[in-house]
Amino acid sequence: MKLTDLFKEDIFVVTGEVGPIKGALSRDKSKVPQCVKEAELLKDHVHAVNVTDNQSAVMRLGSMFASVGLKNRGIEPIYQLTCRDRNRIALQSDLLTAYSFGIDNVLLLTGDHIQLGDHKEAKPVFDLDSVQLIKMARKLNEGYDLTGNKLENPIDMALGAVVNPNFEPLELQLLKMKKKVDAGAEFFQTQAVYDEGVLERFMNLASRFNRPIQLGVVVLKSPQMGNFMNKNVSGISVPQAWIDEIGSVDKADRKKKAAEMMGRFIGKVKHMVQGVHIMPLGWSDIVPKILEYAEIEAKQAA
């Protein structure tokens, strides 16, 4: 199922996210990897689940294999593909392979820099940037490779991209967003936003591109996490009021509080966007509660 089909029907699209495990799939079938467990918790509540690609440049199980794994379990994957570790040959080949495995949605990103990860001495590839990557994927959709050679069978995938509403200067971020739209991006997921004003300012400027935009939210689990993200996670800023609120309850009650806070925020701003992308960072079990608080009917018409 292509996400773009849902947007076309004006469905408020809800997606989650899992990160593949650090390790291989066990031959012992009774051992279910954590990412699958998390995805199973999301299954009946979201339309699709993003599968991250060596997120934060930490080496892990491949996003393509994990995406296929979810698909086989009836969970719609959004396969994330970054430019950090693959040149243009590998990027195209991986997209052909992903499509051949039945994957319908791809999120095309630059990728975090190698310096943020656990193999700091690796060679950064960045042969293409995200705009060039999107254009490349569109060409594959149209039946041609990057140099114009005809494909035996084209791919047919929904092409997603990312944008950061927190970025300063916003005009520069919008300039890049426009290039992504022109290159062929069909829907957007935003970086995590915690501020209604930031989202409003962004949506006022970005709606002219006429592409569905999903608000990105990262579940805030603790005040420590808020402070950590402010210090270490590029492009995200967590307001002090959020940090204070999650800190106002005991550890044992944080899940409940987080669900309430995230849900309240999403509920308040959902009219501005065409969907929400929830990054639970392991707390997939609270996603149904978040949606309940936000008064979003789970998986409408999915």
Place this chain on the structure above:
Amino acid sequence: MHATIQKPIDEIVSFIKPGEKVFVVGCNNCAWKCHSGGEDETRKMAERLIKRGVDVVGYSVPGPQGMSLCKLSNTRQVLQENYKEQVNKADSFLVLACGQGVHTVIDATDGALVHPGCDTIFGGETVSENEIEEFCSLCGECIIEYTGGLCPMTLCAKQLLNGPCGGAENGHCEVDEERPCGWIMIYERLKKLGRLELIEGYLGPKNNAKWSRPRSLRVSPTEATFCSIAGRITVSNQD
């Protein structure tokens, strides 16, 4: 200029076998500016090696201040004529210069054994006496007309050609909070110049063949031929 830094002395000493006779060569241009292989550093390196028991047969920084070690004709003449006696005694040459300089010494000595005394780190602008900054990555296909003269291949940690990633924070790069985001620098500069339209256009993928090694250049007063795996590209400087 080629920016270089000296290797740690212990690493340099580890290159030299017991009893090996070493001639130390510096460079009076770039390595002089970097204090990695000018006259003072070359003399001092000879002394530091002697102190550690290395048999140093001589040292030289060929040519006057401003002369590059990588100018083969000069380096050959100085080593083979002015320092003939010491050079003939040498088993090897420790070169305090960039990798081009090291190779120049191979050529100037008709193939002698060389040891690199420096790490060559980049080609840069001598911004001041104590600041050298990298602004070009020598990609062979310059696109900075479209980025206000600031190179995203060099100033952006991800070498993005079509605008910033989402990671910049307070104007700084996601990779290094000490460094400004190259794309914000490009944007601010073009905004000031009233030329923001320059970065609105799409830049296609780079031709990496022009950047693959090795590369060479044949020049004449009117014509130059750039050879790489992208082929031979001949350009004229005439009408």
